[in-house]
Amino acid sequence: MKYLFIDSMSRTGTSLLYQLLFGHKEIYFAPFRIQFVCSKxxxxxxxxxxxxxxxxxxxxxxxxxxxxxxxxGSWPNISSETLAKLFPHKLDTKNFVLGDTPLESAIKTIHNVLDLEFPAKAHYYCLHDDHSYMLSSQIFLQYDCKILTTLRNPIDMIASKKNMLVMYVYGQKSPHNFLLKKQVLSDETLRAVFSWWVASYEREKKHSIIFSSLKDKQTRTKAMQKVAKYLNIAYDSILESEKIEINTKSYYNELLANGSSISTIEYLSKGEIKQQISNKSDSLTLGELEYLQEILSNEVEFLSLDSWRALQDVRLESWIKLYQTKKYKELFMQYSALNYGRVNAKDAFEVAGRGAFIDY
Structure with a gap:
């Protein structure tokens, strides 16, 4: 059995890719998430x-x-927790199972703790952790594996990130009513552009998929046919549908529970928003778009190094050097310091006098 690693940046369509692959008879999807990079x-x-x-x-x-x-429950009330906290009574090394490699030991141990049958007949064992592309493909390729990564236009990715942050801070409110700080826009653009650079730098080691080709049902079939060919698995129409059924009586991870970023839009659109918004730049204000277009003078999707350097951010050159010299841990510390999530969501927005958030 080979490993299938999904090593994308968050907000790039990872969940959508996961859903499209889910259900294929040759792939087993771990109902848990080992946080390779997102925890120490x-x-x-x-x-x-x-x-x-x-x-x-x-x-x-x-x-x-x-x-x-x-x-x-329903979006966005789903949350996850560590096995240590959920199963304190199983924190006994008698539950440890030794495998031929540390990763195999980890997987067999988790299956033992959760009393899950090991999928001996699957062709691939699929694992994912957000931002694990920061480990480099070299880490994954010590195993018999294939690597899939999703890429997304930085402006669309930031719009999707804004939707998520608005949801955390304001609930069902229109993203158009709030303004991200310029520093947040700059930091998230840097992270997005760097993910493109890594994908190009390692282009022979992984298969990259553009998010827009997965979301658009007119191009989805062709994109997933390429994925099937790369994985050497039989093409099945199940690869064209993101609609999945999970066994809610068993264990599952947040990718299966939460669904793709489209779920965020569906949640937001049930609130004050009268018309359906998309997870593209529709969520950004004119001022946010103008600033992003100013620092991203070219289309990044063309994989032009000139367009990356048009960002004119000295941190990009520094990150490239760290990656090329294999200083991945140091790089990730700098990269993760720029991340905005549930914990610091409020800090992402501009505020008016007396601490009120700017609401147009």
């Missing part, structure tokens, strides 16, 4: 060698780095 230690267990740490340390680290959905 960085890269564990992918960058761990056999016996690099004692069994107890390995087991406890794994239980604190693996999450499943623990609050089931």
């Amino acid at each position: 230690p960085f890269g564990f267990p992918l960058n761990t060698t056999t016996m690099d740490m004692d069994k107890e340390t390995f087991f406890n680290t794994l239980m604190h780095k693996t999450t499943i959905v623990n609050k089931k």
